[in-house]
Amino acid sequence: QQQVKQSPQSLIVQKGGISIINCAYENTAFDYFPWYQQFPGKGPALLIAIRPDVSEKKEGRFTISFNKSAKQFSLHIMDSQPGDSATYFCAATPYSGNTPLVFGKGTRLSVIA
């Protein structure tokens, strides 16, 4: 059973456009939702994270939107750049207790000029 469903699997966006990646979860115990960015040949690195006490978190061009009632959260990349081309993973876990992160299957983003 896939606990975190991520879509789309791949995404092509024009330079300057908005990239949107969506994730949905089932487990109501999840209350920590990080996004990881992975460049080819590298390990994933934390990009941004959110907890359910807020509906949106913004860091530069990256924004997480969170809908607790729908059990969905999404990553928005504004003014997408070729350097944003990477694979993005959403993840979820209970914030307390150090239960392992559960990852989505990833989205390969290509930003074309």
Place this chain on the structure above:
Amino acid sequence: NAGVTQTPKFQVLKTGQSMTLQCAQDMNHEYMSWYRQDPGMGLRLIHYSVGAGITDQGEVPNGYNVSRSTTEDFPLRLLSAAPSQTSVYFCASSFARGRWTEAFFGQGTRLTVV
């Protein structure tokens, strides 16, 4: 600061061989974990540890063993390699203080089993 170091970066094994993937971190992190990454499958948890002497199974533990004798090291052992274990393996670490903080990943080990 080296962070999370994985060795080797690349490895080719024959079916039935055994080997150990090494993972070391220098951040004094209690929590360490091993993931495998396969196309279209995302990151799947193999084993994890919340401290020295404590390990637990993840989603796909079969065919792998781990131990945690020190805080710094968390090796992953393949007992008898199979082609299905061809994958990219990532080790990650983070603080384990009752709540989540950033997880740091190594550069990965690309393993091919022929």
